[in-house]
Amino acid sequence: MSENIRSELFFLKQFGFSDTLLQHIFLLGTDPLQTIFNSETKMYDKFTSKERRLAGKLSDYKKFKADLFKNEELLEKNSQNKLYFKYDVNELTKLLPDKVMPLFMYSKGDCSLLNDNKKRVAIVGTRHPSNKAVAITEKIAKEFVEDNYIIVSGLAEGIDTISHETAILNKGKTIAILPTNFKKIYPKHNKELAKIISDEGLLLTSIGPNENTYKSSFLDRNQYVANISDLVIVIETNLKSGTMNTIRNASEAGKKILFVDQKDDIINNKIYEFGGEMIDD
Known part of the structure; x- marks a missing residue:
């Protein structure tokens, strides 16, 4: 999968969007930002009330993403930290079945x-x-x-x-x-x-x-x-x-x-x- 899409899903999850919604978007193969922040999206029935509120805050999301990218230790290059995505093939997805594996897991x-x-x-x-x-x-x-x-x-x-x-x-x-x-x-x-x-x-x-x-x-x-x-x-x-x-x-x-x-x-x-x-x- 595209590194950019996986990265975007990570930041969207940290901003407050749920695994359920983000997995649905990923499996549809649509652009996460366009799908979530487009006011004319046809997917609003999949949004919780909280997610509908967040979907109206694109500028807030962009600032949140920039701040998290700059300050979060987990995202530092050459660190011992690793991010695991549910739909990748890696050490963890080989151990955890699909029904157990969350969208992301993290190791240090x-x-x-x-x-x-x-x-x-x-x-x-x-x-x-x-x-x-x-x-x-x-x-x-x-x-x-x-x-x-x-x-x-x-x-x-x-x-x-x-x-x-x-x-x-x-x-x-x-x-x-x-x-x-x-x-x-x-x-x-x-x-x-x-x-x-x-x-x-x-x-x-x-x-x-x-x-x-x-x-x-x-x-x-x-x-x-x-x-x-x-x-x-x-x-x-x-x-x-x-x-x-x-x-x-x-x-x-x-x-x-x-x-x-x-x-x-x-x-x-x-x-x-x-x-x-x-x-x-």
Whole structure:
């Protein structure tokens, strides 16, 4: 596809237009600027009320685009940052199916960790782990690093953080998938950890530099964790949790799911329903 069109779609998304509208325009093969900012467009039925308002602000858009191009670190040449477009063939579109891949995703760090010749394991669990769960996480993450696996998790408190830190401590590689953009690391106290991962591993997100994080962003993050990994290891979880959502996504993606005995038959049986296999802790 034309680099100019991909670039224009990126800026339009940061200005506030949705994936839904921009994908529709791209698949039609029409010029994005002409289609959106032409007052006589026949596509207004595809616009949300917000998008109709934005479509009347061409001069504002041009200024926004110029400012973002000048000041946004993500767009700097020769940086470690990379932009992935849904309709290109690249490392990420090979891993994420069409229904999961957003219009754009962004990485900071070593993008070779997404290559299909790499082994990746997601280690996930509660934000408030027991002491036993912490010890199990450290043991499992260390063993997988020694077996040349890349540790994947979501940079959340608890099991995610321990997984990332254990990979780094043992000279392994780790991928953190964020529910935020690179400027607004969540939780805030993991900002330094995120910096280390961007230097030594990879940060990945679907949230652009001018986009906000919503509750759905955390669920999307879980989808990406499950889909880029070869297998998912569940350390400790509740019945209704982000971890259980990741398990569900892993099941839908046909990934192997291993889990530690939760000492709760209801939780164990739920994971079994998703095709999980219990392992000896």
